[in-house]
Amino acid sequence: MNNERGKGPQQIGEALGDLDKSLARLKAAHDAQRQKRIEAAARPGESWEQAAARLREEEARAERERGSGSVKSAPPASSIRKPPRGDEQPDFFVPTLYDVGTKDSRSIMDVAVFRLSKKDRRAGDVIRYTLPDGHVTVSAGAVGMASVWDYDLVLMAVSHLTEAMNRYREGKGAKPGRVFRPHVADVLKFCRRADGGKQKDDLVETCIRLNTTHVAVQRTRKAKNGRTVTVSEGEALISRYKVIKSESGKPEYIEIELADWMYREITEGKNPDVLTVHPDYFLIDPGIGRFVYRLARRAAGKSAAKWAFQTIYDRSGSAGTFKEFCRLLRKIIQANDLPEYELREEAGQGGPLLVMTHRDHADAELPPPAGV
Template sequence: MDVAVFRLSKRPRTSEVIRYDLPDGYVEVTAGPYGMATVWDYDLVLMMISHMTEAMNRYRAGKGEKPGRLYRPHVSDILKFCRRGDGGNQASQIEGALDRLKGTTIKNVRERPSRNGRRIMREVEAEGLISRYRVLSRTASGKLTSVEIEAPRWLHLEITEGKHPDVLTVHPDYFLIDQGIGRIIYRQARRAAGRDQAVWAFRTLYERSGSTGTLKKFTEKLRGIIAANDLPEYHLEEQQGQKGPLLIMTNRAWLADPEGAGARRYRQRPVTNTMQAHARQKRAKGP
């Protein structure tokens, strides 16, 4: 999914809605009673995806069972995976994150004409970022030590039944990115650029980020991230397009390849219109 299904701020709000309009419908993300899940809360979903994907790879290789929807991690493993310390209230914050993930709902609405074209067929599906959770154990002082998380049906089906699962893996240093916008830019680079390069319009990134701020504020923060240029794996540059600024996202290994396409970079195919700015800009490898 290349739109944000969480808040980019660490201050979750209740009664918040993020809506993405599509050509044939829309996707709506709504907050639960504990507020909308944040991009940091979503780290737990990324860990669950990683666990299920590894289990599915073992199953396909004939070395294990097909993973179910239940995942039972120890809190110490969560903190280690998400690159968080084990001091202070880190463990207790996990329960709050699970509350927000459970309450945040993704509603997917699709509309299409019937076969005779006389009426519109409306398909609606809604599910949380996680289906449920429960605390399995605590220490004598009440500190959380292990939990059970149930993956939503759509996520489990994508990983276990999809012929080409759309699973986004992230670099371990992703969890050290402080800014929410920095995290969403890395995710878009990882999905769109992959091992080479992609070009996206600032406005498109803003529209897909779920940001509740203005485009102007988003642009200011994005330019700060470009200036720092310290995201894992990807080199960032700004280029002016016909209808506004563009972000060039380039895999550093591809860029450094002296014999491959990285040596030629994006100058070979400049972005000339909005459609190109929104689409993935693939580059042919060397002969």
């Protein structure tokens, strides 16, 4: 203190310089804290700028609510579950069920060939979808219909088959076969699930349900001679399976054989049509949320699309009422945290519409709504 006083009065310029430095340090600390907060709050598929803009809007809305004396409502429940401990997931290419074939087969990609409910096993149930050029029938076995979570195993198998075919076409490997034999730990890692005993045991039932859920497709199309023909074909989601257990009785390896039509369309097509599935797809908890994401990838792609609530309900295979389906769908819209896509509801002439917009194309021009 005495030394400081001994320096004599400080010049105004020096004092202001010190103040500027202090303010600069405070601003840098504030900016760093804000950067971390925005990064932590960013939703899957959302850029830093988009997250920052959303947070500014939320803060402004909260300020308006405080000014008006309104009570702040609880935030909507997230559609995304937390990843398991140690989760690391690289990007990968995953063809969806009907997205690997010809242009004709794309017309039936946006239907659920599995159940979306975790609780209702739907053993022995039949779902029939009527489409412009035919219909799709999904039949469940005695142990229950395959679920959208069971189908993760098919996604993994088809993903690896696609990558192996890419290497084969580049002359870097042999042509892959229909059989896929991963370690159970690799399956759980790919599907972003915990590596526990129950999760491993559940994979056995997954294989059974995939093997006993039958998908029949009937389509009407023009033959080469100009005649109109109807083609019907069907197969289970996987042709066969084998589970290899360790000495402790826990599943160690799973061997599945892909459906023949799926294998042929990936290996025989010159340019199989492959969609990129966001890694956070596997973290989407509600079955309807997963179906909406798949629909958005198919219909909106990198731009935007509108679908009627009624059409989404009809294509989902839901066993619940339309009213309950709308309630669950609105919860997902309110959370608005699905990977890559912004969701909002819009009034339509025939009922409510779901607007799905890729976050990189917020100003995209929307096509006419589907199913209206």
